[in-house]
Amino acid sequence: MSLDESRQKPHERLATVLAEDLDAVNALIRERMASKHAPRIPEVTAHLVEAGGKRLRPMLTLAAARLCGYDGADHVKLAATVEFIHTATLLHDDVVDESAKRRGRPTANLLWDNKSSVLVGDYLFARAFQLMTEPGNLRVLNILSDAAATIAEGEVLQLTAAQDLSTTEDIYLQVVRGKTAALFSAATEVGGVIAGRPDAEVQALFDYGDALGIAFQIVDDLLDYWGGDATGKNVGDDFRERKLTLPLIKAFAKADEAERAFWKRVIEKGDQREGDLETAMDLLNRHGALEATRIEALAWSAKAKAAMEGFPPSELRDLLIGVNDYVIERVS
Template identity: 80%
Template sequence: MGLDTPKQKPHDRLAELLSEDMNGVNALIRERMASKHAPRIPEVTAHLVEAGGKRLRPLLTLASARMCGYEGPFHVHLAATVEFIHTATLLHDDVVDESSQRRGRPTANLLWDNKSSVLVGDYLFARAFQLMVEPGNLRVLDILSNAAATIAEGEVLQLTAAQDLKTTEDIYIQVVRGKTAALFSAATEVGGVIAGVDDAQTQALFDYGDALGIAFQIADDLLDYQGDTKATGKNVGDDFRERKLTLPVIKAIAAADEEERAFWKRTIEKGDQQDGDLEHALELLNRHGALAATRDDALGWSEKARAAIATLPASELRDVLSDLAEFVVSRVH
């Protein structure tokens, strides 16, 4: 997340507290991404899985289960399921977005080809469904399969909404719930379900994951316009160049006069971008307070996540999850 602080980052603390469980998840991932007949599958999967990501989503599942007192073996299966779903969607996303880089490395579709990326992504989805069946819990199956459908739905919605000036904040949140928050909330909710906690606690875990995912994505979209390239790994204005209608731009368009609206129509809808357009876009975002309002929204969702987790029994893991909700938006302070 690119924030240098003397204090240990919450996701690093989570990884430390859950290191034994996480070793089990990593071993299970390696075992299940193997393929007897198609060696390209583990090659492509390993390129992403071993890329040094934070493994935040599986950590959320492990933390939720442990926090709720679970002592069985199946939280490891569910955490691996969540990581497989996430990896499959990354493989597919990079093809859809025609990306050439992820986490500072060439994407699988660039190193191999689009066909390999799509088919290996399909294989990982199938493996995820095999894993989620193994705990023998229908509610877990329901939550994770719904999340997989919501993710796909969010991606398709984004195709039509991303360059349409009529896209509202509500549609944006719907897209974000699909592409980011659905897997966060499923990851936390299944931890509670496998531990057998009551509906109120399970709902609190869902609400935490949902708000955390939305805060995380809004912060990410804001950093595209005001982040430090070294810290974020993204160039300022990438979303603008890729004609993505994210929350800051949606807010600026809602406040735009006729001339400003024509500018957004030319640059985002039509993709006719010229020298100086990014600077003008930034000026419009500042003129209408769109960046400050987006920051307020990110902080609001972070607070919702912290309020949700605060209703659960006190524990060290709960405190770290609360810190995590604060941390994902600390980048935009």
């Protein structure tokens, strides 16, 4: 390993190892996001697809397939499918959340309009379904189409659970499995399926993706309250947007009557005043909600690592374990 490679983060090293496959995925994405009749489609899509994302989800598909000894070309189509599904959900999410920035850049709905974002998102979903049928593998089609449905279901569940302090940790986990983990687990699972691996290996790949996705989202929710320069997040964004994430759910479960009144005012009623974030942080720390959330993220990360350790030692296996370690590095 060169000095430059040794300094790379795990997902960057994975991208280096998968460089040829990733180039093929990116070329296919550019080809399939084109439109002869609607130039707005490639304009909007390119703004988000080429915004410098990590391409983590499609890399998981490529890595899982290669880990399982696959030497065909269909994993490229499936990786592009995964990225199209992810990009479509981002376009829709930014409209629902009325977001103004994504990856440090203005969102598509801000640069164009909500109608364009929604319709281009629909176009990308349609492209994803075209791509996922091309390998001619019914099991792959079932996995990815089920994931698309689960993602939509998770987003609707999140919408109905938002600002509802009766939301339990079980419901939170259901939301996370829908909006985040479903695509992670589908991405890794189809890699094993396309390689024709035994059910036990395919299940291990699913378990890895599922646990990684859950840990990924819990860490993201935790960092909203931990923040700091290293995270790139502003402390309290979720609080200001009244998002009911795991730290807050844990704190509310231990709250006394006065504390519950505070949470109802700032989250359910949206009556937030100066100093409320500091009060919220005090309550989260007082009841150990942040530490309990951190422990939960570490537990899911351990499950992901255990699933991957069932595979024989290899560079790709170690890199996938490294990606998992990187996800929780900032809270471990």
